[in-house]
Amino acid sequence: AGVMTEYVSIVTQTVSSAVGRFLTIALQRKDVADANRVLNTAFFSYLALAFVQIPVFALCIYFADSLFSIPDALYWDAIALLTCSAISFLISLICGVFNVPIYANNRLDISRSLDVGYQMGRIAGIVALFVFLGPALRYVGYVSLTLTMLRVTITVLIGKRLAPQLKLNVHAYDWTKLREIVGMGGWLLVNYIGFLLFLRIDIWVCNRFVGPEV
Secondary structure (H helix, E strand, O other), X not given: OHXXXXXXXXXXXXXXXXXXXXXXXXXXXXXXXXXXXXHHHHHHHHHHHHHHHHHHHHHHHHOHHHHOOOOHHHHHHHHHHHHHHHHHHHHHHHHHHHHHHHHHOOOHHHHXXXXXXXXXXXXXXXXXXXXXXXXXXXXXXXXXXXXHHHHHHHXXXXXXXXXXXXXXXXXXXXXXXXXXHHHHXXXXXXXXXXXXXXXXXXXXXXXXXXXXOO
């Protein structure tokens, strides 16, 4: 779950970086039509990608006991945690484009405040649930999913205020813009996720071949 949280952060930052470059250029030129093409192309592309990943996540969760070493007493808690982490990942993937107006308007203070608030809220929420309801893995997933949805909602509201001229419209989808975004963001995403996988693969190896106690 901790690794999934890091993936969520990386995906969100990568989407914002790739889309932000093209959107910032369009907004600085006051080209509203081009800015909307960039936003809608990114949003609907990531929406399609999320739908493609749903069956992959479903299979991984269904066969979780084959992929990971999970004690019987923790099985359903682990399933709840993985499900919440997968949903959080997909929400962040789809809605990562709404961070772009914040970057485009150079309001990194807002972005970092949301990140800090998320991390502090996550720690406070988990500790509170553990204290009042007892320790359970599922509570980690519930807190992460709730905070992800809250952060996305706040980000969308701020994005609409900073760039009210941007509207979601599937007819503004542009295949040319898709090639430009993928050309920049695709390799960034592969590089970041590959680096994180390289650093964290030992967690899975230890769990799978040594045991969950590790």
